[in-house]
Amino acid sequence: MRRNVMMGLAFVALASHGPMRAVAAEREVGDALEVRAALSDGLAGALRACRLWVLHPDTWAAGPEPFLKDVGLGDAMGQVRSVADVNQPPEAWREGNVYWRINSSPDAGYVLVVSHRMPICQVTGGGDADLQPSVGEVLASPEFAEAWREVDEATRGDMVSTTFVSREEPDFTMVLSRAAAPGARRDRVQVIASASFAPAGE
Template sequence: MSKRLIILGKRIHDILSFYDEINRVFMKNETWSLEHSLDAFNDMLYGQYGNTSVGGTVEIVWRNIEMSRDTLGFEATHALLSEKQRQPKIFDADLIGRQLVYLERGRGKTYFDSVPDIVADYPTLISLADRSVPIRPLFPGKDPFALRFVILILASLIHLTAPVLAEDEEGPALLRQALEGALRGCEAWILEPASWSDGVEPFLAVIGLTEHVRETFGLPDALLPPPSLRRANRYWRIDAGQENGYALVVSEGIPMCHISGGGGEDLQPVAEIVITAANFRSRWDKVSEERTNDMVSTLFRSRDDKAFTLLFSRAATPDARRDRPQVVVTGFYSLTP
């Protein structure tokens, strides 16, 4: 069963009226309303409340979307963040300060931009002409009257299935190169913000393997970083064969990066080769290591900046965890001494 819902941009004059419209469209048959927060909107999609509980397809038509983009754009976002920054007992003032800096430099997401991020944060498929188009051009402005996207309420995950690659590009070499590229991208995003602040081309050049790297709308939960790092995220897939690949998640709001890898091939030997290679060792010092169940986790510290650490987890033995991510890497830059 499918359902079409229409959001009227002319009804949205500020952030509060945005939620009035969301409640009108999604919750009109409920005896309660959503709170005025993105978390509440997030919870509605997660729990399939109101008009999302159709057990099938929900088609959303957002009319006058350019008007909504402006209404929920820079000014509204800046005002909201500034108000939160004045309440340090409730909100993380330092984090919000960084978000304001990103926003003022044209790199941060607006309130409007956050809506597709939330939609993409679930095991759902978004029906667009090209799902590999970056998040920012999601609303290209070519049709100022309507945007249609389909939220398919599915239980299955979005797989990292890649396009068919040339025979000579497949195999362990590409698996290693893709992981090394993801790690370089992780380092560049955090230590070299100039590589993406005015466009991501330099950042992508650092990763390399250009024909195998695609930005996407989101990833399934199993490939996302811990909840505390799921803020203002952007997502890339790095294809490493027909059924193999890595996901790279970064943030425009906090200094983090997250890599997960899996597929039909055994990535454990590849991971060991990468972290024991001279090139990796020249950039990272090993701090500690521990084994938990079927995973080994090694903590590394950057030689270039001691505030930057990398927790590199991989399967403890070869040929394990084929049904789950085999490699999970989380990088974080500490802003406190």
């Protein structure tokens, strides 16, 4: 009862400020949904780029243009000379690295690290936005389900890590870790996906 009364008072207070307040609130919600969609597109593109780089090197062997076209993120994705230490892959993967930045919003996005010498890739995401809902959308998407099969999942603290196997190449595996619930801290990497191709017998 008290909650209903408080909600009613809040509605009256909003209405009393006239249509301008309502329009502003609607615009704020619309902007938030647009950012969330851009963050989902950015992660989906980063994972697509990871898969293409490792399994289809012909897409980048002749230069970055065909690769970028296949990834499909347009101007949101670009190659950079270096990235922060927090975005670097493990020491064992630091050979012939190429760095890509995906600016999904002014304050949040992803970094993709690949290699000319090793069949690996790593995606990290962070910034001043909650990435957990966008990660959930990508993992539940038909495109992701067509590319990856889940084989294991474990939760540690406030993070959940899922292991996937490529449906195209079963020796290509990925571990994707992200916040277990919305509202994760913004002062750390919020999502990290590490994938490597290790043919049986090698």
